[in-house]
Amino acid sequence: MSQETEPQNTELWLIRHGESESNRNGEFQGWGATPLSPLGRAQAARLADYLRSRHAFDALYSSDLVRAAETAEYLQQALGLPLRTDERLRELDFGEWSGRTFEEIRERYEAEWTNPPRFDPSERRGGGESFYELQARVVPALNEIALRHAGENVLIVCHGGPIRVYLAHLLGAPLSEMWHMTIANTGISRVRPLEHIFSSSGRPGKVLTLNDVGHLVDLEVAEETD
Amino acid sequence: MQRSQTGTDALATTELWLIRHAESIGNRDGWYQGQDDPPLTPRGHQEARRLAARLRGQLLSCEEALQKAPGVVLYCSDLVRAMETAQYVAHALDLPFYEDERLRELDLGRWEGLTSAEIAERYPEEWRVYCETFDPTFPRGGGESYAEAQQRIVPAIEEIARRHAGDTVLLLFHGGVMRTYLAHVLGLPLEHTWRLPLRNTAISRVRPFASSRYNEISPPGLVLAVNDAAHLEQL
Numbered sequence: 001m002s003q004e005t006e007p008q009n010t011e012l013w014l015i016r017h018g019e020s021e022s023n024r025n026g027e028f029q030g031w032g033a034t035p036l037s038p039l040g041r042a043q044a045a046r047l048a049d050y051l052r053s054r055h056a057f058d059a060l061y062s063s064d065l066v067r068a069a070e071t072a073e074y075l076q077q078a079l080g081l082p083l084r085t086d087e088r089l090r091e092l093d094f095g096e097w098s099g100r101t102f103e104e105i106r107e108r109y110e111a112e113w114t115n116p117p118r119f120d121p122s123e124r125r126g127g128g129e130s131f132y133e134l135q136a137r138v139v140p141a142l143n144e145i146a147l148r149h150a151g152e153n154v155l156i157v158c159h160g161g162p163i164r165v166y167l168a169h170l171l172g173a174p175l176s177e178m179w180h181m182t183i184a185n186t187g188i189s190r191v192r193p194l195e196h197i198f199s200s201s202g203r204p205g206k207v208l209t210l211n212d213v214g215h216l217v218d219l220e221v222a223e224e225t226d
Numbered sequence: 227m228q229r230s231q232t233g234t235d236a237l238a239t240t241e242l243w244l245i246r247h248a249e250s251i252g253n254r255d256g257w258y259q260g261q262d263d264p265p266l267t268p269r270g271h272q273e274a275r276r277l278a279a280r281l282r283g284q285l286l287s288c289e290e291a292l293q294k295a296p297g298v299v300l301y302c303s304d305l306v307r308a309m310e311t312a313q314y315v316a317h318a319l320d321l322p323f324y325e326d327e328r329l330r331e332l333d334l335g336r337w338e339g340l341t342s343a344e345i346a347e348r349y350p351e352e353w354r355v356y357c358e359t360f361d362p363t364f365p366r367g368g369g370e371s372y373a374e375a376q377q378r379i380v381p382a383i384e385e386i387a388r389r390h391a392g393d394t395v396l397l398l399f400h401g402g403v404m405r406t407y408l409a410h411v412l413g414l415p416l417e418h419t420w421r422l423p424l425r426n427t428a429i430s431r432v433r434p435f436a437s438s439r440y441n442e443i444s445p446p447g448l449v450l451a452v453n454d455a456a457h458l459e460q461l
């Protein structure tokens with residue numbers, strides 16, 4: 001068996017969608033169905049070129065939300081892989097906060113909003129999901145995909161929330177600290193989640209890169225919202 | 227090239243580019259280096275050239291395109307493998323570099339110069355305890371523990387960053403201490419730092435005084451990227 005096909009070398013390339021219209025307007029999105037902005041399309045095209053020139057991939061998955069699926073379509077075309085969507089990879093459900101700006105939420109939901117903001121991962125913002133609930137949904141989904149593709153390199157297009165909670169899981173970091181990680185539009189985070197299962201050393205998974213945006217050099221890297 | 231701004235806004239935009247040295251003889255031959263002082267290998271020199279070319283392209287083209295680029299400054303550990311790497315970067319960017327002994331790698335005491343097999347043979351009890359516990363307060367080889375190294379490196383990096391508020395600060399140093407700094411910013415327990423492997427010449431970027439607007443209360447620090455080694459493709 002070659003190095004690349006050892007199950008412990010299974011790699012997930014976790015990619016955040018390109019800039020959406022809501023990102024551009026500074027709105028919380030959650031499960032909202034906002035399409036990519038023109039900049040988001042340019043980012044997705046850059047990402048597709050970059051991935052094609054860099055590496056061979058075996059499978060492509062995406063969240064079923066429009067901004068992720070549109071980004072994944074660029075990769076599907078560039079790489080010639082079938083695209084499988086999985087609703088478990090969706091962003092955090094922000095409930096009533098979806099479609100509203102940071103400032104609007106601060107005004108309307110003052111009771112739910114501490115000032116200055118203090119992050120509590122057990123809080124259900126806007127009546128949606130908590131970040132603990134998101135982690136309980138995303139970790140089994142990504143582990144299942146990794147096991148199904150043991151020894152392969154798999155592209156996963158999803159969202160800032162799912163990527164952060166999965167990285168926190170692999171790193172052994174508490175969710176309360178997840179905002180110290182920046183995940184930019186089309187940023188790539190590359191992980192080996194199965195080392196702990198198959199490696200004789202018994203060591204858990206590794207994070208090989210966090211938020212690689214080399215393909216966006218000289219293109220605008222928008223500040224992230226959610 | 228230094229165009230420092232003033233005030234807290236400038237502090238928040240200060241960006242650290244944490245860069246691990248290129249491949250050294252100890253890396254190649256698989257022995258623990260710590261503060262032992264081997265030079266780069268031929269491959270290490272190649273990696274350092276790639277790094278320097280990349281930084282030149284990235285930092286100088288940004289400056290021309292944006293007309294608002296912050297100043298760039300370069301610091302490095304005073305160990306040979308870091309200084310040799312820094313010389314390539316300094317030349318490519320036409321910058322001086324400042325040596326700082328606080329940026330040295332962890333002191334590994336009597337483990338320095340030995341491979342893991344040799345340590346296991348000579349110091350079996352020490353080796354067993356460390357491998358079973360990954361205890362971050364354990365001083366490997368009677369040198370420095372990860373916890374002690376973190377207490378040394380965090381204030382040193384923050385002091386350098388404050389001195390260059392608003393600038394891009396390149397810090398060329400070592401993987402072990404760099405991971406303890408990243409763990410500090412990420413809120414990661416020190417037991418888990420080896421889950422963030424750092425390649426020779428890989429770049430990790432941090433804004434040490436910036437905060438996410440979702441969490442203005444917790445201590446500041448935003449990690450922008452970890453272990454970006456795109457310049458080593460096809461080497």
